[in-house]
Amino acid sequence: MYEVLMFDGGVHKVDELLDLIEDVGGFILQRTQIQVMITLTIAIPGEDRPLIEKKAAELGGKIIEVPLAGTEIAVIGPTLGRHHMPHPICDIAEHLRRYGAITIVMGLARGRGRKTCQISAAEKAIIEEYDAAIFMLGNFTECVTHEKIDLYKDIQIPVVTVIGPELESLPHCEALVCGVGRKVERMRRSEEIAKLEEIADRVKEVIDKRRVEIDEDPLFVHPSEIKDALEDMEAVQVCLRPAPIVLHVDGLRVKIPYKKHVKELEELEVYGHKLKDIAIISDCRLGDSTMIKIKTKAEVEGKVR
Template sequence: MYETLTYAGGVHKSEELKELIEDLGGFILQENILQMDLILNLAVPIDDVEKVKEKSKELLGKISVAPMAGTELAIVSPTLARHHLPHAACDISEYLRRYGAKDNMIGLARGAGKGIAGITEHEKKLIEEHDLAIYALGSFKQCIMDKTFLFDDIDIPVIVTGAPEIDIEDLPGADAYISGLGRVPRRLKRGENIRALRKLVEVVENILDNKRRDMAQDPPLVPSILVKNAIENQIPAINEVISPTPVTSQLDGVRIKLDYDKYHEEIANVTINGNPLKKIAEIKKSYMYDYILVKLLSETSII
């Protein structure tokens, strides 16, 4: 079992921490360098967490638990227009990243008004490639309730956010609803906004924990972080990708930011514990930029 953590510190001597993580059998999930500051999302064996904390203290860095690390979330907005973005949706995205989440902003093509709002099959499939979806809706109760068709048949957990109080029973298809996060023409910095964001984090963590427990009943053949590490070590083209997190971990797989048509055969032949990836996972073209999506098979799927 691994514990997911976030390290925040300086770039100086950070290689010592990375070498320790590798020696302990851990993994770097995501690395961000901001001038002279370094932020690492990492996974280490639970028994070795204290060793990492000691090294972090030695380097004058800070270690915190990152319960969302190793997951990919979708932040869905009815449109990319300014009356839906960037305020609440972008602040939700930024806040969740503090807890280790890798999230993607998705704006639907037809959400400018209640009468024409819609979602395409392509958009549904793109959203369902994630571990969880958060729909950032508006400030009017009836409008939110009338838009349940945007998420009532999405096959992953869905959290809806908006301004008014709404009973979850009035939102078929939603696993949870968080109020106090409607459309506002400013950053979400006030006390009531921060409390709503904290509530959202709590709900996201609970849903992901439940999903992990369900997966534990029939787990993937190998952990997704092992797949991520193998791909990074065996596919040289990964080093040429300039996008953040070129191999993004999910609960049950990874997203690889390489063109499917050009690299999918090479990815299929990556070896993990002596087995080619194509024998333990489904490898398909992502609905996001024709990337490669790897979904790991469960233990019972090969019986």
């Protein structure tokens, strides 16, 4: 099983580390170089981690755990109005990025209010393209327990709910964090940072659970292996959007238009298989992107035989 880690160090002799990663069959997920400092997000086979750690120490760098690397998480508020944004929704999104997640912030069109709050099928479909969703639901117990829970009731991905009042539990969500209600300023007090940590911990648990579920019937290839193949595509190389390839727990989002590149993607070769045989390629609901959901070993091998 691949482990996603971050190397933080200098550029001196970093090629030795890059070679070692390649030798052990690992991948570079993201490379950020600022003058003589370099940050690498890497995916390596778990059993080779001591080798990488030894080499990182030799180069004077350090290996950091990024438990949410390789995930894309949506942080959702009732609306994009100033009552909910930028705090605390953007604070949560920013905090999760520190653990390696790619996060997006989303406001529902009609999520405010009590009896009038609603979520559309299109919004649900967009949210379901992510690995997990965080719903921020406000300060009123009555409102949260009676109406707001319906917003995420039918969503098919893990949901972490964040609310103000202290409650034991809420239905339909995988995790609940209480004590974060409406805010009008940045969450920077120690108790607020502790709450952000708590949210990150709950998200980590939810993602770990999802990874364990996937491991029961493992994916045919790790998403980073497909990323490696996709990086050779010209359309990806010329794509100017930030992070043109985003890893998910069970697939990838490639920020190139589906209609224009679907044929090329289907024919892409990964370990002797065409991509269309080992993954489901579909149009993305948001922006000109393509979603790739990797099939499990059982699905692919059953079909091959």
